Structures are given as structure tokens and as C-alpha cells.
Amino acid sequence: MRFLLLLLLLPGLAWAAPDGADPDGRDIVLHGNSNGALPCAACHGANGAGNPATGAPALAGLPAGVITADLANMAKGQGGTPLMQSIAQALSPAEAQAVAAYLSGLPKP
DSSP states (O other): OHHHHHHHHHHHHHHHSOSSOOOOHHHHHHHOOTTSOOOTHHHHOTTSOOBTTTTBOOOTTOOHHHHHHHHHHHHTTOSSOHHHHHHHHTSOHHHHHHHHHHHHTSOOO
16 A cells, blocks of 8 residues: 555656756856856856956956846857857856856955
8 A cells, every 4th residue: 555655656756846956056167067068167267266367357256147147148149258158158047147146156356
């Protein structure tokens, strides 16, 4: 009887689970995503301090809205480098917001 009840409940549990967890901004910054976005840290540093030698600006501590807007513009091919445009295009809106929230929470360099 318990086995039958368990079989009846399991499909409901799987159905009730979300398709995926909310994006993890820190994870994307450090490791990129599965859609081809390279890690932000590769150019902007793990702490978001930027790299003047490569022209990568500091992102740590910027307002999340500024970062999100910049990523949205780059995804449309407006501004940024071709590399940044391709990275922005590889981020979903939720991922871009998660990245922006994470970077804005880092201390300014």
C-alpha cells in the first residue's frame, strides 16, 4: 500500500518542482553559463575590479540597473566590444539581472 501511495505522489512531486533554480549571479560571473557566456571574471576579475590593461572596466559596486541596462544594450549590438555583445546575447534576462545583482553587491575597488 505504501509503495502504491509513493508511486502516486512521485509524479506530483516532480511536476511541482521548478524547471530550474533562479540563476546564480556569482556562479555566472565565475564560471559563465551553459549557453556560451564566458565568465565575467576572465576579463573583469573575480572581484569585479576590472583590468585596465585589457580595457575591462570595474563593475563591482555599480548600480544593478546600470549593469542590466548595459548588458541589454550590448545584447542588441549597441555598445561594448563584439566579445561583450556575444556574452550579453548568451545571457537570459534573468541571468543578466542575477549577474548585475551580484556585481553591484561587491565592494567598489
